Amino acid sequence: MNWDDDPTGTPAPDRLVGPVADREDQAVEAALRPKDLGEFIGQEKVREQLDLVLRAARARGATADHVLLSGAPGLGKTTLSMIIAAEMGAPIRITSGPAIQHAGDLAAILSSLQEGEVLFLDEIHRMSRPAEEMLYMAMEDFRVDVIVGKGPGATAIPLELPPFTLVGATTRAGLLPPPLRDRFGFTAHMEFYEPRELERVVHRSASLLDVEIDPAGAAEIAGRSRGTPRIANRLLRRVRDYAQVKADGIVTRDIAAAALAVYEVDARGLDRLDRAVLQALLKLFGGGPVGLSTLAVAVGEERETVEEVAEPFLVREGLLARTPRGRVATPAAWAHLGLTPPRSAPGGAASSAQQDLFGA
């Protein structure tokens, strides 16, 4: 199953350009993960800052500060957590917020850590409140209070922990309570990748997967990968299949474009759903403004699917804007679909909402 953005959110239709790992991704990603900071592509600032944090800790012979990694799915948070452990020469323990429902679950993990170990807590924003409070003390003082018994007879037994490095990952940094956020020594905000960086990701993965690819082929895949290495790797695998079946196995620009046309991923990384939303907005509603519910009915999808699955990328790409009066297409949307915006039809595209937006 493929969920978009947040596993607690709306189930998305299986999409080749969804950012969340599907079963196949999970199976192959381990083999594609860069193993050290030098191999990690892009995210220059994060890499530079993290390099300093880790080097300084190593020089002091100390355990590295706690690190929070925030960013959209598929940008490399899990990868970086493993790199942190590798760079520190430390073992890594992997768990996640949803797996820790009781403070006792966390106490058990914390008390079994070795000195210097990296504890990777994925989806840290989904941890239960009691566990979160235990984590505050553990992060700050390397100590937890284990509560024994219930009611008035309950006693807190303090337990010393070896120093460890917590690496927390979240797709929703805004959901973290400030006391938790404040206890990280270093926060890395992962950005979407530039096409040039994704080209390097594609070349690297191609060589690991033994796929022959030329620079134009890599650029073609990178441009359709929505700024996300996970999507780049997934598109590469589909393109490789196509190249094997329909050509001589070598990925060129033409092969990549033809393969991704089969999967209905266009030159900008929009898929069928994205384009259906844009097309309805432009062709049926003259570019808007139109309400979300109306737009959803027009494309035959749930409101939530349009809002949570299609819109974020369209907004990010500057193709669609959310306004108080409804959804509005931008000039770039008309251009992308090769349509001409009607000039000033009454109630048409050059409506007042668009004038507000673009000063048209």
Ligand SMILES: Nc1ncnc2c1ncn2[C@@H]1O[C@H](COP(=O)(O)OP(=O)(O)OP(=O)(O)O)[C@@H](O)[C@H]1O
């Ligand atoms: N900077 C990078 N250089 C090369 N490959 C990368 C980079 N970042 C991510 N990848 C690749 O993208 C895939 C997804 O990365 P990763 O699993 O670390 O993402 P994530 O941020 O943890 O996603 P999620 O939020 O879904 O857990 C990995 O297989 C990895 O190979």
Ligand SMILES: [Mg+2]
């Ligand atoms: Mg991850």
